[in-house]
Ligand code: PEP
């Protein structure tokens with residue numbers, strides 16, 4: 001095997017097509033080098049090495065050594081420097097680079113190759129001893145932290161003491177001699193911690209760095225990030241070893257990060273930040289607040305310090321030309337890291353830039369208009385899940401705002417919530433159901449779980465490309481960063497701003513589109529779904545084959561779903577209507593009745609209520625199919641809760657509370673989810689399904705008489721075989737005949753069933769004899785196939801995913817290997833009996849893009865999902881069909 005791929009200096013062993021093997025960073029470095037862009041020479045160790053490393057008990061195969069040597073030789077030849085040499089020493093960086101970008105999640109070591117000898121050469125050759133010793137102490141600190149596992153506080157404390165001893169506040173007040181003395185202290189600290197000296201041999205350093213970066217694939221935070229972003233653990237990371245270039249060699253040096261378009265809004269303008277005389281990590285870590293790239297952006301923000309365009313016009317012009325080149329080469333918006341070393345531009349990375357949903361839509365639509373990409377490609381490019389950001393409310397422009405300060409608009413959307421000052425606290429409060437805003441001086445990769453738990457993120461420091469901003473945009477969380485007026489006291493757990501103080505747990509609001517930070521909660525409004533959104537969804541609708549319906553039962557949800565483009569209802573859960581305060585007593589009377597006549601009495605009260613529910617839905621969904629499911633859930637869900645509930649039922653039914661309680665005890669079930677529910681209710685209490693069927697037919701005829709006829713599809717839940725459905729079909733047909741005879745008119749309708757039990761999937765061939773349609777209830781089908789309670793799964797499934805025992809949470813994304821096979825098998829057996837049978841899905845999976853893909857493959861006619869996921873499903877269905 002070839003483990004090492006070189007790039008730079010006219011050589012490129014790989015290219016952009018090699019992302020799986022070289023990781024995103026490595027593939028793009030090779031690509032940039034191959035089109036002649038200035039990339040410091042280096043080599044990539046493949047992701048296959050990562051896999052081999054872990055398969056091999058965290059050891060490298062013997063064949064790697066010579067290949068790394070050859071890689072180093074390549075860098076030495078191009079740079080004219082030599083690794084570990086007492087003159088012209090070569091320094092390298094060692095960085096991770098996975099297939100999918102995982103910003104800040106894995107480790108990096110810079111300045112590798114420095115030791116007591118090479119530091120002297122570097123001081124001599126650069127003519128800047130201070131720079132050389134500063135680099136060496138940075139290297140010792142970073143290497144010790146990442147490779148040797150020594151806590152970085154030890155070094156930070158030593159630095160603080162050095163500054164105190166000297167009576168200075170800033171790092172910049174320290175001289176070359178001070179840094180040299182500090183290096184000596186650092187080395188002593190390392191020896192104290194490890195019992196052996198800091199490694200002086202550059203080769204030892206290099207292998208330590210390579211090993212540490214591969215090992216960082218398995219850190220806790222990297223695993224969490226992969227779980228949250230559906231990145232398979234087995235992909236592994238590549239490692240990039242590359243000649244160092246220095247952005248901290250004085251005023252003609254700089255480092256920066258840029259996007260070829262605005263990643264928040266999608267506006268077609270260069271966008272980015274840079275710092276003069278700094279190293280790359282300084283920009284991303286948010287320690288210094290960076291300067292703007294373009295004159296225009298600087299002017300718009302009214303910032304004082306010069307933009308790069310003004311401070312370094314020649315290099316800026318070269319950079320801008322590179323942006324244009326890269327964007328057209330990749331036909332996509334790029335996110336670029338660069339360094340200027342003494343006036344010479346170097347590119348360290350390019351990748352497709354992470355962007356908000358709004359920006360993704362605008363960029364895709366603009367690029368189609370400019371003929372850069374096709375409509376199909378535009379549809380493929382927008383991540384369905386990201387649309388979620390656009391579908392949620394924004395701050396009401398007319399609502400009063402008590403603005404405390406304004407920071408940077410780092411990730412759009414509005415969020416109100418209670419303040420949490422640590423990631424753990426944010427997670428704790430969120431688990432109690434609170435809406436939380438995570439408020440930090442700055443965030444680091446350790447905070448990822450708290451950022452995910454929070455509704456929004458607010459930081460006092462850091463720019464638009466700080467960790468907080470990048471991660472928040474990726475997660476779709478609103479974020480305001482760099483709100484410098486915030487004073488956060490972590491000890492006292494207070495936030496002070498504009499002379500006011502807020503304790504942890506107090507409510508504030510942020511607007512990630514404007515950067516405003518407000519006291520209290522601010523009213524919100526629904527988003528506007530036109531413009532770029534409308535254009536892209538229109539193209540998606542052209543390309544998709546499957547229909548998209550919604551799971552809804554309230555008029556408000558039905559209307560919202562139609563606005564989002566739902567093409568009917570795939571699941572109306574009638575039991576949700578039974579909880580209305582006006583009718584719950586009648587429902588309880590029905591359940592607790594001792595016989596059919598008692599039940600009928602209660603059902604007579606429910607009939608007009610259900611009829612009006614259905615009429616309303618039929619009117620909203622005029623002309624579209626509406627699947628109504630007959631009563632499904634275990635009856636205990638409706639049992640009286642309080643003493644007064646029993647009093648109400650006793651009064652309504654004319655029996656005593658005691659008798660009712662006795663009856664309630666009789667009805668108790670040990671395992672209600674596998675108990676008296678679904679079609680079993682229809683078998684034992686047929687009068688319930690009779691009432692519901694009557695309500696459906698009467699409502700359908702009423703609405704048909706007013707105008708457009710609905711298409712009712714009556715659905716029987718939780719069948720396990722053909723006999724149950726045959727019996728229910730006869731019942732429904734009898735009621736239909738009765739109602740049609742009474743009204744002297746009729747209407748078309750369908751009768752079908754849910755496939756929610758493994759036995760139903762197996763017997764789909766017989767069941768299809770009695771069904772016009774199947775709807776896969778994959779929530780229950782997952783529960784019953786895996787034998788995992790859907791209500792208790794959350795306690796242990798996370799660990800299953802982390803330990804690699806399941807690829808994803810099967811209640812979120814369909815378990816293709818198990819549940820998926822049952823769905824395919826049932827579809828095949830059902831079609832063998834009834835080729836025209838209509839197949840759909842109505843479990844939660846109907847709104848999950850990966851599951852929608854699966855449904856396309858299984859040839860389903862439609863997916864059905866909750867209203868807010870309808871656009872996500874439309875786009876996912878289009879992508880699946882393309
Ligand atoms: C299902 O089981 O997938 C389903 C849609 O029904 P419910 O979620 O109501 O059980």
Ligand code: MG
Nearest residue numbers: 756777779780
């Ligand atoms: Mg179900």
